[in-house]
Structures are given as structure tokens and as C-alpha cells.
Amino acid sequence: MFPFAFEWVPEATRYVFMGSLYAVLITLVIILHYCAIRAFLDLICKKKEHNH
């Protein structure tokens, strides 16, 4: 399942299937991290404004 333990069979369906899976998982991870980082940066900015 994972790229480092993947059965690299030269078959289009396999690449489409596993490629779609990883595309979805990567999209979700990026969205979550993006939101968390933005929230963290907002928090820092607010603290700085508050200190000023």
C-alpha cells in the first residue's frame, strides 16, 4: 500500500487507483496543515498586536 512497500506492477489501473488514493490523502493532509498553520499565525499576529 505504501510507496516503500508497494508492489510495482506495470499496470495502468494500479497507478490510477493508488494515485487517486494518495492524491486524496495528500489533499486532506495539506488542507488540515494549512488551516492549523494559518490559525497559529493568526494567533501570533494577534498577540503581537496586543503587546503593541
Added chain:
Amino acid sequence: MNSASVPFDSAVIPQGVKRCQFKWFLFWIAVLHGPLLVGVIAAIMCWGLALNVTYLNNNYPFGLWIAADLGVIALGGGAFFTGFLRYIVKIDDLKNIVNYAVVIGVMCYASALGILGVDIGQPLRGWFIFWHANVHSMLTEVAFCITCYFMVLCIEYLPLLLENRQVNKLGFFHGMAHHLHEAMPTIAAVGVFLSFFHQGSLGGVPGVLYGRPFAYREGFLVWPWTFFLFILSAIACGPCFTILITWITEKCARKRLVKRNVIDILARISGRLLAVYVILKTLDTVYWISVAGKAGAPLGSFYANQPYGYWVLITELGILGVIPAIILLSAKARQNENVLIIACILNCAGIFMNRWIMTVQSLAVPVMSFDKFISYHPNWVEFASTLMFVWVGAIVIMLSYRYLPIFPQEKELNPS
């Protein structure tokens, strides 16, 4: 004692809304734990004593569990379809019900995964389907898509949790909820992509069984017609299930939570989709009857085994298909709440019946001259372990309704 007299409870209830007394809330939660415990015992029996404690056998590898699985996944389709209408088609009024559709969707998909966890008998080997993926199997696609879509639903549910009155006071969580809301169209689009394929592939599973003339269908490229019919039926009944659960919640809470025009939008869309589905399903059935007849499997042979007589066909297409479609298409009928709810119940029951027919009846019909029809009815272990997720769902909905701001129109509709 009212909710205000229990500080830890009233502190987390959304501001400006009324909830029942805390003691009654605890009472109903405790009541639901009774049947839940029976379900837990049944699930432990399945894991500990293997599946021979059920009535499943080689004639019926797909029984109540799989039919219920397919049913709840179709009913949970309301989450992705409402999200699609709200964030991609941009029907703004649906923002007032999309939160609840997500909660219902989370529970439907959690139930589906939970039932599968019991059904596979050895949950410790559940990861095999991911690790040793057979990419040519529609069930593998279903397993991958359901798991990923459950993650999507959890991410959609996350901002609701973060908007709890106390949690939202923390700056990071407040910001996280805000940014998740901003990212929701992308998340909804991922959800639509996943749902489209797993709803369809669930229909594809019986559709590709060329040794089963009751189930087999021709199709488009690698997808049998049942692939598209399952998607259509899921998006036709999902919104009706959302309406139904919202109505039950309103009756339990004894107040209106969503405006009528929002319900009407969902009912109207559901009615149109159901009408299209019933027409296509009828055409599919007529074509299937002629093709299967020419192949040596006459129509009578499919309905010769009791209890699956002709009444199955009439009930599925007529009573649970045409009637709710007519009601949902009529603006006058939709205005009558009782009639609308009857249509929603018929629509949801029709989906369950369709899934039962496609997974249980289609595999039970004898296809060899030496085959005999054997009847199947689930035993208490199957019923209890399936219904367990209904009780869990009710508890999660009760907790979500009490402590999370799910209904944006509640304050407006119920001024204190």
C-alpha cells in the same frame, strides 16, 4: 433542577438556546445504553465465537449486515450531496441544514465501518484489504473510498466541535474553525469525488456478477448500469433521510430548528432526482427482463421463491418509488408536513429494500439445475449488532445537538 443549575453543563451549551433539563438528558442517554449493551455483547460474540453464531452461510454470505451497510451508506449520501449543493452549486439557504447533514453523514459512515468491523469476523485482519489491495475489485474501491470519505466527514465535523462555546474561546481553535470553514468547498469537492465512486461501486458489485442473471447488467465501459442507478438513488434518498432525522429531532426537542423553505428545497431536489431514478430503474428492469428471458432465465424464475414473490417488484418500484416521487414533486403535498414525512419514510425504505434485493435476493435465486432455494432470516445477533449503531448514532446526535451550534436558525425560530 434545570440546565442552568448544573454549571459544567450550562457552560458548554450554545449561547441563547434552550435545552432540556440535564437529568432528563442523562436519563435518555442511560436508556439508550440498554440496547447498546446488547449490541456490544452480540459483537463480542461474533468476534469471540466466529460468524457461526449468525445465520449467515455459504448460500447467504451477504446478509443483514451488508444490506444494512449499503442502506446506511445510501442514506448518508445526504451529507455529500447537501455539501455539493451548498458549496459547489452554491444554494446558500442550505447552510442552515448542512451542519446537521454532516453529523448524520458521520454517523451513517461510522455505522457502515462498524458493521463491516463485525461482519469480517476477524477485525484484526481488516487492514488486509488496504495492504493487499486487489485493484480490480469494486469492493476494494469501496473500502478505500469509504475510509477516505469517513476522514473527510470527520474533517467536516471538526469545525462544529471547535465552535463549542468553551472550545471556541481558545484562540487557536477559533482560528482553526474559521479556516476550516474557508476550506470547506475544497473538502466538499473531495467528498463528492469519493462518494461518487463508492456509491457507484456498491452498485457495481452485483452488476458485474455475470453468473447471477438477477443482478448482472450491461453498462458503460467498466461500469454496469447499476453503478449509475446506485449513485442516483443515493442522492435521491440522502436528502430525504436528512429531512426525516431533522423532523425527529424537532419532535424530540419540541421546537422548530430549520425553516420550512430550507426543507422544501431539499424535498424538491430529492423528488426530481427520485422521479428520474424511478424512470431509469423501470427502463432498466424492462430491459433486464427481456435480456434475461432470452438468456434462458425467465422473469417468473426470479420471483418463484417465497417470500420473494412479485410483490417485491411492485413494492420497490411502485409503493416505495413512484408514490414518494409523486408526493415530493407536488408543491402542495410538500407543504403538508405529515405527507412530506411519509414520502421521506417511503423513499428511505425503498432504498433499503433495493439494497436488500440486490445483495441478498439476487444471490439467493438458484441458477443451477441442482441448486435449491434456501430461505434466510437474520438472527438476534445480527439484528442487535446492526441496531447497536443506531443507538450510538442517537447518542452522538443528542450530544451534538445539546453542545454544538448545529442549527443556525434555532435562535431566530425560538426567541427566548
